[in-house]
Amino acid sequence: MFTMYFTTLLALSAGLYSATGAPNVKLQLLYESLCPYSRAFILDQLVPTYAVLNTILDVDLVGFGVAAKANWTKVTNPDGTYDLTFQCQHGPQECIGNEIHACVVESEPIGRALTLFGCMYNSTNYKLPATAAKECSTKLGFNYTAIDECASGPLGRGLHLRNGERFHAANPVAKTVPHIVLNGVFTQAQNERAEKDLFGLVCDIYTGKRPEQCPVSM
Secondary structure, eight states, X not given: OOOOOOOOOXXXXXXXXXXXXXXXXXXXXXXXXXXXXXXXXXXXXIHHHHHHHTTTEEEEEEEOOOTTTOEEEEEEOTTSOEEEEEEOTTOHHHHHHHHHHHHHHHHSOHHHHHHHHHHHHHSTTTTSHHHHXXXXXXXXXXXXXXXXXXXXXXXXXXXXXXXXXXXXXXXXXXXXXSEEEETTBOOHHHHHHHHHHHHHHHHHHOOSSOOTTSOOOO
16 A cells, blocks of 8 residues: 555657757657567567667657556545556556566666567566566666566556556557557558568658668668
8 A cells, every 4th residue: 555646747858859950750659568569569670770770769658558458446545545456458467567667668768678678578488577577687787676666566556557648648549559659640551661660660750861771762
């Protein structure tokens, strides 16, 4: 039980710019930590793309779930305080995964967070996020004790709630995941391309000088 005075935080950046002076491409990913399609996108598209194009790409991760399958309940205690319980589409382990992801994103630069998530998704234990996170934290030099304390405590639940509120407030509504928003815009065609060729899509959207790592535009 815990007393939580939690105000929803708006994670709005001031807008980072690349060395060329052009605004970075802003990618917001709404996902579920144990959804196989979310896992495939993060592992096969987002992690390798960010590794190469991180100077022109800003990433915002919002792990929760579509409203029809994921939600939360506030449980009021006799003393007037409240606790939170969550329902996740892929069961309790996904809630644990969402909270681990939220805690890592809150405490680490996005590049390090993605490195950890890539390792977790490559683990044979990826369906047991706490086990995978502990293994990968040891391998990569993360403080798993701090991650676990956050994810299993009130801060983890608060961050999960914030992501749930942000996820459900998406416009247009996220009906499936991964739901990929680029520079504030979501279209189904763009989403489908991002799942297959995020690297090329980021290169094409970027308005500054085309990075040398990008393929020649046609």
